[in-house]
Structures are given as structure tokens and as C-alpha cells.
Amino acid sequence: MEKIQKLEAVASQVRRDLLRMIHAKNSGHPGGSLGVTDLIVSLYFEIMDHDPKFDMNGNNQDLFFLSNGHTSAAWYSTLARAGYFPVEELGTFRALDSRLQGHPTTAEHLPGIRIASGSLGQGLSVACGAALAKKLNKDSKFVYCLMGDGEIEEGQVWEAAMFAQARKIDNLIAFVDFNGQQIDGSVKEVLNLSKIREKWEAFNWNVLECDGNNMQELINTINMAKDLSGKEKPVMIIMKTEMGKGVDFMMGSHKWHGVAPNDEQLKLALSQLEETLGDY
Amino acid sequence: MSKYTYTEKKDTRSGFGAGLFEAGKKNENIVALCADLTGSLKMNDFEKAFPERFFQAGIAEANMTGTAAGLTIGGKIPFAGTFAGFATGRVYDQIRQSVAYSNKNVKICASHAGLTLGEDGATHQILEDLGLMKMLPNMTVICPCDYNQTKAATMAIAEFEGPVYLRFGRPAVPNFTDPDQKFEIGKAQQLYEGSDVTILATGHMVWKAIEACELLLAKGIKADLFNIHTIKPFDAKTVLSSVKKTRALVCAEEHMLNGGLTDIAVQTTALNFPVPAEAVAVFDTFGESGTPDQLMEKYGLTTENIVNAAEKVIKRKL
Numbered sequence: 001m002e003k004i005q006k007l008e009a010v011a012s013q014v015r016r017d018l019l020r021m022i023h024a025k026n027s028g029h030p031g032g033s034l035g036v037t038d039l040i041v042s043l044y045f046e047i048m049d050h051d052p053k054f055d056m057n058g059n060n061q062d063l064f065f066l067s068n069g070h071t072s073a074a075w076y077s078t079l080a081r082a083g084y085f086p087v088e089e090l091g092t093f094r095a096l097d098s099r100l101q102g103h104p105t106t107a108e109h110l111p112g113i114r115i116a117s118g119s120l121g122q123g124l125s126v127a128c129g130a131a132l133a134k135k136l137n138k139d140s141k142f143v144y145c146l147m148g149d150g151e152i153e154e155g156q157v158w159e160a161a162m163f164a165q166a167r168k169i170d171n172l173i174a175f176v177d178f179n180g181q182q183i184d185g186s187v188k189e190v191l192n193l194s195k196i197r198e199k200w201e202a203f204n205w206n207v208l209e210c211d212g213n214n215m216q217e218l219i220n221t222i223n224m225a226k227d228l229s230g231k232e233k234p235v236m237i238i239m240k241t242e243m244g245k246g247v248d249f250m251m252g253s254h255k256w257h258g259v260a261p262n263d264e265q266l267k268l269a270l271s272q273l274e275e276t277l278g279d280y
Numbered sequence: 281m282s283k284y285t286y287t288e289k290k291d292t293r294s295g296f297g298a299g300l301f302e303a304g305k306k307n308e309n310i311v312a313l314c315a316d317l318t319g320s321l322k323m324n325d326f327e328k329a330f331p332e333r334f335f336q337a338g339i340a341e342a343n344m345t346g347t348a349a350g351l352t353i354g355g356k357i358p359f360a361g362t363f364a365g366f367a368t369g370r371v372y373d374q375i376r377q378s379v380a381y382s383n384k385n386v387k388i389c390a391s392h393a394g395l396t397l398g399e400d401g402a403t404h405q406i407l408e409d410l411g412l413m414k415m416l417p418n419m420t421v422i423c424p425c426d427y428n429q430t431k432a433a434t435m436a437i438a439e440f441e442g443p444v445y446l447r448f449g450r451p452a453v454p455n456f457t458d459p460d461q462k463f464e465i466g467k468a469q470q471l472y473e474g475s476d477v478t479i480l481a482t483g484h485m486v487w488k489a490i491e492a493c494e495l496l497l498a499k500g501i502k503a504d505l506f507n508i509h510t511i512k513p514f515d516a517k518t519v520l521s522s523v524k525k526t527r528a529l530v531c532a533e534e535h536m537l538n539g540g541l542t543d544i545a546v547q548t549t550a551l552n553f554p555v556p557a558e559a560v561a562v563f564d565t566f567g568e569s570g571t572p573d574q575l576m577e578k579y580g581l582t583t584e585n586i587v588n589a590a591e592k593v594i595k596r597k598l
Contacts, residue, residue, distance in 0.1 A: 056353065057353060057354050057355050058353065058354070059354060059355070063353070105381065105382070106381075106382045106383060107381060107382075107383070114353050115349060115350070115353070115378060115382045115384070116377050116378065116381045116382045117377070118377065119373050119376075119377045121342075122342075122346050122374055122377060122378050123346075124346075125342070125343045125344075125345070125346025125347050125349075125350065125374075125378070126346045126347070126349050126350035126353075126378055127350060128343070128346070128347045128350060129346065129347035129348060129349060129350020129351040129352075129353070129356075129358070130350040130351070130353045130354060131350075132311075132335065132347070132350070132351055132356075133350070133351045133352075133353060133354025133355065133356045134354055136311070136332070136333065136354070136356065137354055137355070139354070155342070156342040156343055156346065156374070159338075159340035159342055159343035160343045160346065160347075162338070162340065162343075163337065163338065163340060163343050163347065166338070167335060
């Protein structure tokens with residue numbers, strides 16, 4: 001229980017960080033970032049075997065790929081809080097000459113980033129390649145990949161879904177952040193995905209579901225996914241989240257996808273999130 | 281008697297296949313992917329010898345490109361092969377973000393480029409690929425001229441760190457370069473020396489340019505001929521030094537005028553040392569069905585076209 005409380009404390013700080021980062025530049029994507037915070041924190045602070053002394057190949061380490069790169073603020077804060085780079089650098093998010101570009105990139109050599117993402121639908125293919133490299137290297141660690149639910153409207157995702165099972169990539173655990181929202185409205189209205197679980201099952205993946213904003217449930221589900229691995233099938237975790245999670249007036253709407261809070265809204269939002277590790 | 285001779289005609293794609301196999305023997309980190317065209321790309325020898333390092337990607341080029349980028353994370357050197365049209369235009373954004381911008385050590389291997397693909401027609405005859413690839417920062421773009429050179433280039437890019445686009449083709453063409461050559465990325469290869477006109481040729485047009493040089497010599501015209509096997513980085517130093525001597529330029533390529541060899545060569549001379557130039561290239565049109573020879577003739581990519589271009593540009597000298 002204490003472990004869960006510690007993780008929740010990190011998540012609270014990450015949410016504060018990302019809101020302050022987005023507010024400072026009056027640009028960024030708070031809604032999705034708040035929604036995926038619990039997953040990214042659980043991976044870096046509990047699940048993954050990883051080394052903040054970053055090297056690109058990451059041999060004998062678990063790897064994480066953020067395919068929906070617009071939620072970069074949550075990832076940057078988590079990486080900084082996990083020791084990849086100084087937390088003060090979070091203040092440079094989206095600034096000229098920063099390593100913390102609007103969307104993640106290797107071009108500025110920020111520790112923790114292994115591929116550029118932002119143009120959607122590409123991360124699962126990259127994760128497949130990294131997982132195959134691990135197999136060739138006899139490296140038994142895992143590859144994790146997070147996608148948005150709107151993102152899986154991209155055709156490349158389904159090419160990768162086919163490829164992963166055909167090539168028996170069973171050291172791969174992927175997540176769909178199922179918050180039901182995208183830029184133009186709800187996913188149902190914009191391009192109804194219909195039966196998500198059945199789609200991944202039909203593509204011959206093992207599929208699990210969980211509440212992506214419940215730390216205990218996330219950890220239990222990822223551990224179940226690890227148990228399912230190594231059996232010639234990739235694993236998909238469909239993770240139900242709330243866009244804007246943690247800030248009452250941002251929750252449940254697509255309107256906070258790409259809008260920064262103003263001074264007053266930031267103040268109100270921060271009043272709902274405990275400062276646990278000290279603001280940057 | 282021509283300065284250059286050959287004993288057989290061979291396809292450049294077979295040079296790629298042979299080079300890939302050799303590179304694979306030398307370095308176990310080399311892996312290959314193919315989008316359901318293993319036989320056409322001549323990747324069978326690699327597949328047979330190293331089945332665990334060969335990944336059939338199916339007809340899903342976007343995923344193949346992303347997977348190749350991912351394989352570099354872990355130290356692999358992926359060679360991803362398909363037809364040039366599908367290797368570039370179809371997956372431009374995947375190459376842009378996951379390969380070029382991310383600066384991944386992926387080798388994009390593109391066969392059946394240009395009109396000489398022949399009867400399949402314009403859907404498969406990409407003439408824009410060099411331009412698409414050379415516009416991308418971090419990308420090296422290579423277009424070798426015959427079997428031996430394609431084999432050497434394939435082995436050279438295996439040892440070069442960074443994203444590469446390697447273009448080759450379908451038809452059998454004269455195999456005249458040294459089988460033991462060392463391929464120097466970015467270095468123009470001089471084939472004839474002369475001071476009347478500079479001719480730059482790439483890919484399948486190099487042999488035609490050699491034939492053109494012989495015909496020009498018979499007319500008393502001495503050309504400075506270079507095989508531009510590396511489109512990017514472009515060997516500006518060599519080309520500028522040649523045009524300063526000849527003051528006239530001809531470019532020959534099996535590619536659209538926009539974006540290809542002429543584009544970079546004329547940009548380089550215009551910015552540094554302007555000289556009159558003529559192009560033997562495809563002018564803003566798609567191809568069509570036909571035999572390779574019929575198509576090269578109809579679209580103006582023959583030996584005679586190079587000779588005419590050289591004579592014309594010499595008359596235009598300032």
C-alpha cells in the first residue's frame with residue numbers, strides 16, 4: 001500500500017509539472033498528458049528495469065516508446081523525476097534551443113528518448129523492431145509502447161498489429177490510452193473504432209483491460225501481461241483513462257486536448273494536486 | 281575502341297543482392313526486411329543463409345520502415361527492400377520522422393526505379409524518388425551505375441553510420457566497373473577527361489554517357505565525364521572544378537528534372553559558378569507501359585540525347 005502511495009505522490013508531482021510547463025509556454029497538450037501520467041509513472045518508478053544513465057541501444061533494459069508524442073510533457077517530467085536529466089530543465093519545454101521539443105525527438109539528444117514521435121501511428125512499428133533486436137541479442141527484457149485511442153485510426157498501427165503476431169513478437173506489451181476523445185470530438189463521433197478489444201483479439205493479440213488511472217490496477221495488469229509474454233503473442237492492454245485526470249474542470253472533455261490553462265485556471269488546477277517532490 | 285568494355289550485362293538489383301549477402305557474412309548485426317518482393321530484390325541468398333536475420337514484412341511498407349528504425353535500437357543495421365516507389369513516396373512520413381529526423385542507421389534499398397521497370401507502367405515507375413530522399417536532412421542518397429558498383433555500394437553503406445537511400449534497377453545493363461573497386465560515398469568518379477564540356481551521369485545513364493563520350497570524341501569534342509553515384513552529399517568541389525575548366529554542363533539521369541541530379545548540379549553551379557546547362561531527364565510527366573528501351577527512347581534518355589545536349593550546350597557557352 002505504501003508503494004502505491006509513493007507512486008501516486010510522484011504522479012501528483014508530474015501532473016503539477018506538466019501543467020506548469022504547458023502554462024509557461026501557453027502551448028501543449030494537457031488533457032492526454034494528465035490521462036497517461038499514471039501509466040508512465042508506474043512504468044518508470046515500478047515496472048521497468050531501466051538506467052537513467054541513458055544509452056541509445058538500451059541493451060538488457062526495458063524500453064518504452066511513446067507513440068502519441070503530444071503527451072510529451074508527462075513523459076519529460078517522469079524522465080526528469082526518475083533522474084534522466086535535471087528537473088530544472090523542464091522549464092525549457094517548447095522553448096527555442098531546448099532539448100524538450102514540443103514532440104519528443106532524438107535530434108536534441110535528450111536522455112530517455114530513442115525515436116521521434118508526433119506524427120501518429122509509427123511507434124508500434126518501432127517497438128516491434130526494438131523487440132526483434134532484443135530477441136536477436138538474446139536480451140530478455142521487455143518493450144513497452146503507448147498509443148492513443150484516436151491514434152489507432154492510423155492504418156500503420158494495424159500493419160504493425162499484423163506483423164507483431166505473425167513474427168511472434170512476444171516480448172512486446174502495448175497500451176491503448178482509451179479516453180474516448182480526440183481533437184474534433186469523441187472518438188465515437190469522429191471515427192467510430194467500434195469493438196476495440198475484439199479488433200486486437202482478431203489480430204491474434206492477448207488482450208487485457210484495466211483502469212489506467214488506478215495505480216494498483218495498472219501494476220497488477222502489467223504484471224499479468226508480463227506473465228502472458230513469451231508465448232508467441234504480443235500483449236495489448238486497453239487502458240481506460242480520463243482525459244484531464246486529476247483536474248476536475250479538465251476531465252471528460254476533448255476541449256483540453258491542445259489548450260493551455262491561463263493563470264487563473266493553473267492556480268485552480270494546482271490547488272487540486274499536491275506538491276509532493278517540490279516544483280521545479 | 282571504347283575506353284571501357286564489358287563482357288556481360290547484369291542487373292544492378294543482383295549487385296545489391298550479392299552485396300547484401302557479402303555484408304551479412306561479414307557482420308552479424310546486419311538484418312534485412314522485405315515487403316513481399318524478396319525474389320525481385322534478389323534478397324534470397326541473404327534470406328537462405330541468415331533466416332533468423334531476415335524479416336518478411338508483407339505488403340505493409342509503412343510498418344517495415346518503422347520496424348527497421350526500431351531494429352537500430354539494439355545495434356542492428358537493417359536493409360529494408362522494396363520497389364523504389366513503395367520505398368519512398370508511399371512511406372515518406374515514416375522515413376521522415378522515424379528514420380531521417382531520428383537519424384537511424386536504416387538502409388532503404390529501392391529497386392525497379394525509373395522508366396526501365398518497363399511494362400508495369402507509371403504506377404510502378406517512380407521518377408521522383410531521388411528528389412524526395414535528397415530533400416531530407418541526414419539522408420545519404422546513392423545511385424550506382426552497374427552490377428559491380430551496386431555490390432560495392434551495398435557493402436560500403438553497411439559500414440557507414442546513418443540513414444541511406446540506395447537506388448537500383450531492374451534491367452541488365454553493361455557491367456563495366458572494377459569488381460574489386462572500393463566504393464567511396466560522396467566522391468564523383470571520373471570516367472573521361474576533357475575540357476570542352478562537363479557531363480554528369482547517374483545510374484543507368486552512366487553507360488549511355490560513356491557511349492556519348494566516344495561519339496563526341498569522334499567529332500573532336502572532349503568531355504569531362506563523371507559518374508555521380510552519390511547524389512547526396514553532392515561532390516560540389518569536383519563538379520565546380522570541372523565546370524570552371526569546361527564552362528558547360530550536361531546532366532543525364534533516369535529521373536524527373538525536378539529534384540534529381542540536374543537539380544542539385546545546376547543549383548550548385550548557379551550559386552557558385554554559373555555555366556550554361558542542358559538536361560537529359562524526364563520533364564514533368566509520368567511514364568507508361570513499354571519495353572525499357574522503347575521508354576528510354578520516347579522520354580529522351582538515350583546516348584544520342586546526351587550527344588545532342590553536349591553539342592547544344594557547347595554552342596551556348598558564354
